[in-house]
Amino acid sequence: MANDLLKGKKGIIFGALNDQSIAWKTALQAHAQGAEIVLTNAPVAMRMGEIHDLAAQIGGAPVIPADATSVEDLTALFEGAMEHFGGKVDFVLHSIGMSPNVRKGKHYTDINYSWLQTTLDVSAISLHKTLAVAKNLDAINEWGSVVALTYIAAQRIFPDYGDMADAKSLLESITRSFGYHYGVAQKVRVNTVSQSPTVTTAGSGVKGFNEFVSYSESMSPLGNADALACADYCVTLFSDLTRYVTMQNLFHDGGFSNTGVSQEVISKFAPEA
Ligand SMILES: NC(=O)c1ccc[n+]([C@@H]2O[C@H](COP(=O)([O-])OP(=O)(O)OC[C@H]3O[C@@H](n4cnc5c(N)ncnc54)[C@H](O)[C@@H]3O)[C@@H](O)[C@H]2O)c1
Numbered sequence: 123m124a125n126d127l128l129k130g131k132k133g134i135i136f137g138a139l140n141d142q143s144i145a146w147k148t149a150l151q152a153h154a155q156g157a158e159i160v161l162t163n164a165p166v167a168m169r170m171g172e173i174h175d176l177a178a179q180i181g182g183a184p185v186i187p188a189d190a191t192s193v194e195d196l197t198a199l200f201e202g203a204m205e206h207f208g209g210k211v212d213f214v215l216h217s218i219g220m221s222p223n224v225r226k227g228k229h230y231t232d233i234n235y236s237w238l239q240t241t242l243d244v245s246a247i248s249l250h251k252t253l254a255v256a257k258n259l260d261a262i263n264e265w266g267s268v269v270a271l272t273y274i275a276a277q278r279i280f281p282d283y284g285d286m287a288d289a290k291s292l293l294e295s296i297t298r299s300f301g302y303h304y305g306v307a308q309k310v311r312v313n314t315v316s317q318s319p320t321v322t323t324a325g326s327g328v329k330g331f332n333e334f335v336s337y338s339e340s341m342s343p344l345g346n347a348d349a350l351a352c353a354d355y356c357v358t359l360f361s362d363l364t365r366y367v368t369m370q371n372l373f374h375d376g377g378f379s380n381t382g383v384s385q386e387v388i389s390k391f392a393p394e395a
Contacts, residue, residue, distance in 0.1 A: 127361040129156035132207045134199065136162050136190060136252075137217030140172050142322045144271060145217035147353035153180035155357055157213070160203040161185045190218050190248035196255040203261070210263045213360035216252060216270035219245045219324050224284045227329065238285050245289035246296060253300045253312065264309040267360045270297060271352075272314040272371065274379055282329040294371050301369035311368035313359060318346040318375045340386045342376035 133152060137145035138161055149159055161177055165187040177183045186202045188195035203211055222237035223230075249270050256262050275283040276290035294314050301312035319325055319335045328334070339346050347355075355374045358364055373379040 124154050124156070127155040127357060127363070128152055128213075131156070131212040131360065132158045132160075132203075132209070133213035133215065133360060134160045134162060134203050134211055135215045135217070136188075137215070138163060138173055138176050139167055139323055140170070141176075142349065143217065144317065144320065144322065144349045144352050144356075145215055146176055147349045148215050148217070148356045149176055149180055149183075151350070151353040151357050152213075152360065153183075155361075157360070158207065159183045160199075160206060160211075162188045162199055164189050190216075190252060191243045193251055193255060196251055197259070200255055200259050200261040204259070210261055210266075211256075212263050212266045214252065214256070214262070214266075214268045215356060215360075216249050216268065218248055219271070219286065219289070221245065221284060221286045221289065224282075224286055224329075225327055228284070230281070230284045233285055238288075241285045241289050242292060245286060246292035249293055250296045250300060253296075253304060257304060257307070257310075260308070262304075262308065262310045265362065265365050266308075266310045267364070268304075268310065268312045269356050269359050270312075270314050272316045273319075274316050274373070274375065276316070276371075280334075282334070286328075297371070298369045305368050311365070313367060313369070314371045315352065315355060315359070316371055316373045316375060316379070317352050318342065318348075318378060320346070320349050320352065322349065337387075338375075338378055341381050341384050342378040343381065343384070344376035346378075347374050347376050 135149045161183050168187050177185050184206050186199050188199040221241040223233045272290045275287035276294050297312050297314045304310040319338050
Protein backbone atom coordinates (compact mmCIF):
# COMPACT_ATOMS: atom_id res chain seq x y z
CA MET A 123 0.00 0.00 0.00
CA ALA A 124 2.31 2.78 -1.21
CA ASN A 125 0.75 6.25 -1.12
CA ASP A 126 3.97 8.27 -1.13
CA LEU A 127 3.05 9.55 2.34
CA LEU A 128 6.75 10.22 3.03
CA LYS A 129 7.83 11.25 -0.46
CA GLY A 130 10.78 13.65 -0.24
CA LYS A 131 11.24 13.03 3.49
CA LYS A 132 14.50 11.97 5.06
CA GLY A 133 14.83 10.14 8.34
CA ILE A 134 17.11 8.41 10.82
CA ILE A 135 15.98 5.05 12.21
CA PHE A 136 17.56 3.70 15.41
CA GLY A 137 17.26 0.12 16.62
CA ALA A 138 16.87 -2.33 13.70
CA LEU A 139 18.55 -5.42 15.20
CA ASN A 140 16.88 -8.13 13.11
CA ASP A 141 13.78 -8.65 10.98
CA GLN A 142 11.58 -8.91 14.09
CA SER A 143 12.55 -5.43 15.30
CA ILE A 144 9.89 -2.74 15.21
CA ALA A 145 12.57 -0.43 13.74
CA TRP A 146 13.29 -2.91 10.93
CA LYS A 147 9.64 -2.99 9.87
CA THR A 148 9.39 0.80 10.20
CA ALA A 149 12.37 1.26 7.89
CA LEU A 150 10.72 -0.98 5.28
CA GLN A 151 7.33 0.75 5.55
CA ALA A 152 8.83 4.27 5.52
CA HIS A 153 10.92 3.37 2.47
CA ALA A 154 7.80 1.96 0.74
CA GLN A 155 6.14 5.35 1.35
CA GLY A 156 8.97 7.18 -0.42
CA ALA A 157 11.31 8.11 2.46
CA GLU A 158 15.10 8.14 2.29
CA ILE A 159 16.68 6.64 5.39
CA VAL A 160 19.91 6.48 7.37
CA LEU A 161 20.08 3.43 9.66
CA THR A 162 21.87 3.34 12.99
CA ASN A 163 22.36 0.99 15.91
CA ALA A 164 24.82 0.46 18.77
CA PRO A 165 28.26 -0.63 17.53
CA VAL A 166 27.88 -3.98 19.40
CA ALA A 167 24.63 -4.69 17.55
CA MET A 168 26.44 -4.30 14.20
CA ARG A 169 28.40 -7.49 14.75
CA MET A 170 25.46 -9.64 13.65
CA GLY A 171 25.60 -7.74 10.35
CA GLU A 172 21.90 -8.13 9.69
CA ILE A 173 21.34 -4.36 9.48
CA HIS A 174 23.30 -4.36 6.20
CA ASP A 175 20.70 -6.73 4.70
CA LEU A 176 18.03 -4.20 5.64
CA ALA A 177 20.12 -1.34 4.23
CA ALA A 178 20.30 -3.18 0.89
CA GLN A 179 16.52 -3.76 0.90
CA ILE A 180 15.82 -0.04 1.27
CA GLY A 181 17.89 1.18 -1.62
CA GLY A 182 21.38 1.04 -0.13
CA ALA A 183 20.81 3.20 2.95
CA PRO A 184 23.96 4.25 4.82
CA VAL A 185 24.53 2.58 8.19
CA ILE A 186 26.17 4.83 10.78
CA PRO A 187 26.93 3.09 14.11
CA ALA A 188 26.15 5.11 17.25
CA ASP A 189 25.82 4.24 20.91
CA ALA A 190 22.73 6.30 21.78
CA THR A 191 24.17 7.04 25.24
CA SER A 192 27.15 8.85 23.67
CA VAL A 193 26.70 12.50 22.74
CA GLU A 194 29.87 12.22 20.65
CA ASP A 195 28.46 9.28 18.64
CA LEU A 196 25.09 11.01 18.23
CA THR A 197 26.77 14.17 16.97
CA ALA A 198 28.73 12.18 14.38
CA LEU A 199 25.50 10.41 13.39
CA PHE A 200 23.49 13.58 12.77
CA GLU A 201 26.41 15.25 11.00
CA GLY A 202 26.89 12.15 8.81
CA ALA A 203 23.16 11.93 8.02
CA MET A 204 22.97 15.62 7.05
CA GLU A 205 26.03 15.23 4.86
CA HIS A 206 24.47 12.19 3.16
CA PHE A 207 21.09 13.88 2.64
CA GLY A 208 22.58 17.25 1.71
CA GLY A 209 20.36 18.89 4.33
CA LYS A 210 18.33 18.39 7.48
CA VAL A 211 16.25 15.35 8.42
CA ASP A 212 12.44 15.22 8.71
CA PHE A 213 11.93 12.31 11.08
CA VAL A 214 13.68 10.18 13.69
CA LEU A 215 12.60 6.84 15.16
CA HIS A 216 14.01 6.09 18.63
CA SER A 217 13.43 2.33 19.00
CA ILE A 218 15.85 1.53 21.81
CA GLY A 219 15.44 -0.34 25.06
CA MET A 220 17.63 -2.43 27.34
CA SER A 221 17.70 -3.26 31.04
CA PRO A 222 20.57 -5.29 32.55
CA ASN A 223 18.34 -5.91 35.62
CA VAL A 224 15.55 -7.42 33.50
CA ARG A 225 18.03 -9.35 31.37
CA LYS A 226 19.68 -10.86 34.42
CA GLY A 227 16.40 -11.60 36.19
CA LYS A 228 16.89 -9.18 39.11
CA HIS A 229 13.67 -8.68 41.10
CA TYR A 230 12.40 -5.08 41.06
CA THR A 231 12.76 -4.79 44.85
CA ASP A 232 16.39 -5.90 44.70
CA ILE A 233 17.83 -4.17 41.66
CA ASN A 234 21.47 -3.41 41.03
CA TYR A 235 21.61 0.42 41.07
CA SER A 236 24.52 0.69 38.72
CA TRP A 237 22.53 -1.37 36.20
CA LEU A 238 19.51 0.87 36.85
CA GLN A 239 21.65 3.81 35.67
CA THR A 240 22.36 1.86 32.48
CA THR A 241 18.66 1.07 32.00
CA LEU A 242 17.73 4.75 32.35
CA ASP A 243 20.60 5.99 30.20
CA VAL A 244 20.04 3.54 27.32
CA SER A 245 16.24 3.42 27.37
CA ALA A 246 15.26 7.00 28.27
CA ILE A 247 18.05 9.57 28.61
CA SER A 248 19.26 8.54 25.13
CA LEU A 249 16.11 10.25 23.80
CA HIS A 250 17.04 13.49 25.57
CA LYS A 251 20.59 13.24 24.18
CA THR A 252 19.27 12.56 20.67
CA LEU A 253 16.93 15.54 20.81
CA ALA A 254 19.56 17.83 22.35
CA VAL A 255 22.16 16.92 19.73
CA ALA A 256 19.62 17.40 16.92
CA LYS A 257 18.52 20.77 18.33
CA ASN A 258 22.07 22.03 18.84
CA LEU A 259 23.01 21.07 15.29
CA ASP A 260 19.66 22.39 13.98
CA ALA A 261 19.39 19.01 12.26
CA ILE A 262 15.60 18.59 12.03
CA ASN A 263 13.36 20.55 9.63
CA GLU A 264 10.36 22.54 10.92
CA TRP A 265 7.33 20.25 11.38
CA GLY A 266 9.75 17.32 11.64
CA SER A 267 8.68 14.38 13.77
CA VAL A 268 10.48 12.33 16.41
CA VAL A 269 8.84 9.12 17.63
CA ALA A 270 10.03 6.93 20.52
CA LEU A 271 8.57 3.56 21.49
CA THR A 272 7.19 2.92 24.94
CA TYR A 273 5.02 0.51 26.92
CA ILE A 274 1.97 0.90 29.21
CA ALA A 275 4.06 -0.25 32.20
CA ALA A 276 4.94 3.47 32.40
CA GLN A 277 1.42 4.04 33.79
CA ARG A 278 0.45 0.72 35.39
CA ILE A 279 2.32 -2.04 37.17
CA PHE A 280 3.35 -5.08 35.15
CA PRO A 281 5.48 -6.94 37.71
CA ASP A 282 8.05 -8.57 35.41
CA TYR A 283 8.77 -5.37 33.46
CA GLY A 284 11.04 -4.32 36.34
CA ASP A 285 13.03 -1.11 36.07
CA MET A 286 12.08 -0.75 32.39
CA ALA A 287 8.80 0.68 33.72
CA ASP A 288 10.74 3.49 35.37
CA ALA A 289 12.73 4.06 32.19
CA LYS A 290 9.53 4.26 30.11
CA SER A 291 8.01 6.78 32.56
CA LEU A 292 11.10 8.93 32.16
CA LEU A 293 11.03 8.48 28.37
CA GLU A 294 7.44 9.73 28.24
CA SER A 295 8.27 12.66 30.51
CA ILE A 296 11.23 13.67 28.32
CA THR A 297 8.87 13.47 25.33
CA ARG A 298 6.53 16.03 26.94
CA SER A 299 9.26 18.32 28.26
CA PHE A 300 11.53 18.35 25.22
CA GLY A 301 8.50 18.32 22.94
CA TYR A 302 7.43 21.64 24.47
CA HIS A 303 10.82 23.33 24.03
CA TYR A 304 11.50 21.90 20.56
CA GLY A 305 7.99 22.82 19.44
CA VAL A 306 8.34 26.44 20.57
CA ALA A 307 11.84 26.82 19.15
CA GLN A 308 11.61 24.99 15.82
CA LYS A 309 8.13 23.43 15.44
CA VAL A 310 9.60 19.94 15.82
CA ARG A 311 7.16 17.39 17.23
CA VAL A 312 7.97 14.63 19.70
CA ASN A 313 5.66 11.72 20.59
CA THR A 314 5.78 8.23 22.07
CA VAL A 315 3.91 5.23 20.70
CA SER A 316 2.84 2.81 23.43
CA GLN A 317 2.90 -0.54 21.65
CA SER A 318 1.30 -3.92 22.46
CA PRO A 319 3.66 -6.66 23.63
CA THR A 320 5.45 -7.77 20.46
CA VAL A 321 7.65 -10.78 19.79
CA THR A 322 11.13 -9.25 19.31
CA THR A 323 14.56 -9.70 20.92
CA ALA A 324 13.88 -6.95 23.51
CA GLY A 325 10.28 -8.10 24.16
CA SER A 326 11.16 -11.76 24.63
CA GLY A 327 13.73 -10.80 27.30
CA VAL A 328 10.87 -10.09 29.74
CA LYS A 329 10.10 -13.04 32.08
CA GLY A 330 6.81 -14.84 31.31
CA PHE A 331 6.58 -12.96 28.00
CA ASN A 332 4.65 -15.63 26.06
CA GLU A 333 1.94 -15.96 28.75
CA PHE A 334 1.79 -12.21 28.90
CA VAL A 335 1.28 -11.89 25.14
CA SER A 336 -1.70 -14.29 25.45
CA TYR A 337 -3.16 -12.32 28.37
CA SER A 338 -2.81 -9.07 26.46
CA GLU A 339 -4.40 -10.64 23.39
CA SER A 340 -7.43 -11.68 25.44
CA MET A 341 -7.71 -8.16 26.94
CA SER A 342 -7.53 -6.27 23.64
CA PRO A 343 -10.78 -5.93 21.64
CA LEU A 344 -8.80 -5.85 18.38
CA GLY A 345 -6.09 -8.26 19.58
CA ASN A 346 -2.42 -7.35 20.02
CA ALA A 347 -1.00 -4.93 17.45
CA ASP A 348 1.97 -6.52 15.68
CA ALA A 349 5.28 -4.91 14.68
CA LEU A 350 4.16 -4.25 11.11
CA ALA A 351 1.04 -2.40 12.29
CA CYS A 352 3.25 -0.39 14.67
CA ALA A 353 5.51 0.50 11.76
CA ASP A 354 2.51 1.76 9.78
CA TYR A 355 1.39 3.89 12.72
CA CYS A 356 4.88 5.39 13.01
CA VAL A 357 4.76 6.24 9.30
CA THR A 358 1.56 8.26 9.85
CA LEU A 359 3.30 10.15 12.66
CA PHE A 360 6.24 10.98 10.38
CA SER A 361 3.84 12.23 7.71
CA ASP A 362 2.36 15.72 7.34
CA LEU A 363 -1.11 14.31 8.07
CA THR A 364 -0.37 14.43 11.82
CA ARG A 365 1.51 17.75 11.96
CA TYR A 366 -0.28 19.15 15.02
CA VAL A 367 0.28 16.03 17.14
CA THR A 368 3.07 16.56 19.67
CA MET A 369 4.01 15.80 23.31
CA GLN A 370 1.61 12.83 23.31
CA ASN A 371 1.79 9.25 24.47
CA LEU A 372 -0.26 7.44 21.82
CA PHE A 373 -1.55 3.95 22.56
CA HIS A 374 -1.19 1.48 19.70
CA ASP A 375 -2.51 -1.57 21.47
CA GLY A 376 -5.78 -2.85 19.99
CA GLY A 377 -7.74 -1.15 22.79
CA PHE A 378 -5.91 -2.82 25.72
CA SER A 379 -5.28 0.45 27.58
CA ASN A 380 -8.99 1.32 27.87
CA THR A 381 -10.24 -2.17 28.69
CA GLY A 382 -11.01 -2.86 32.36
CA VAL A 383 -11.76 -6.51 31.72
CA SER A 384 -12.90 -8.45 28.66
CA GLN A 385 -15.66 -11.05 28.45
CA GLU A 386 -12.99 -13.56 27.43
CA VAL A 387 -11.11 -13.02 30.69
CA ILE A 388 -14.28 -13.01 32.83
CA SER A 389 -15.33 -16.33 31.32
CA LYS A 390 -12.09 -17.91 32.57
CA PHE A 391 -13.37 -17.33 36.13
CA ALA A 392 -16.92 -18.59 35.53
CA PRO A 393 -17.88 -21.74 37.51
CA GLU A 394 -18.04 -24.87 35.34
CA ALA A 395 -21.67 -25.36 34.12
N1 LIG B 1 8.66 -5.84 21.97
C1 LIG B 1 7.74 -5.35 22.78
O1 LIG B 1 6.93 -6.08 23.38
C2 LIG B 1 7.64 -3.86 22.97
C3 LIG B 1 6.44 -3.30 23.46
C4 LIG B 1 6.38 -1.92 23.66
C5 LIG B 1 7.49 -1.13 23.38
N2 LIG B 1 8.65 -1.72 22.91
C6 LIG B 1 9.81 -0.87 22.66
O2 LIG B 1 10.12 -0.88 21.28
C7 LIG B 1 11.49 -0.50 21.14
C8 LIG B 1 12.19 -1.44 20.18
O3 LIG B 1 12.28 -2.73 20.70
P1 LIG B 1 11.98 -4.06 19.88
O4 LIG B 1 10.86 -4.74 20.57
O5 LIG B 1 11.87 -3.77 18.43
O6 LIG B 1 13.28 -4.94 20.20
P2 LIG B 1 14.76 -5.01 19.54
O7 LIG B 1 15.54 -5.83 20.51
O8 LIG B 1 14.65 -5.49 18.16
O9 LIG B 1 15.26 -3.49 19.56
C9 LIG B 1 15.91 -2.87 20.65
C10 LIG B 1 17.08 -2.12 20.04
O10 LIG B 1 17.74 -1.28 21.01
C11 LIG B 1 19.09 -1.21 20.56
N3 LIG B 1 19.98 -0.68 21.58
C12 LIG B 1 20.25 -1.20 22.80
N4 LIG B 1 21.19 -0.46 23.42
C13 LIG B 1 21.51 0.56 22.58
C14 LIG B 1 22.42 1.66 22.65
N5 LIG B 1 23.19 1.87 23.73
N6 LIG B 1 22.50 2.50 21.59
C15 LIG B 1 21.74 2.32 20.48
N7 LIG B 1 20.85 1.29 20.37
C16 LIG B 1 20.75 0.43 21.40
C17 LIG B 1 19.38 -2.68 20.23
O11 LIG B 1 20.59 -2.85 19.51
C18 LIG B 1 18.15 -3.06 19.46
O12 LIG B 1 18.32 -2.81 18.08
C19 LIG B 1 12.09 -0.48 22.56
O13 LIG B 1 12.04 0.85 23.05
C20 LIG B 1 11.10 -1.33 23.31
O14 LIG B 1 11.10 -1.08 24.71
C21 LIG B 1 8.73 -3.05 22.67
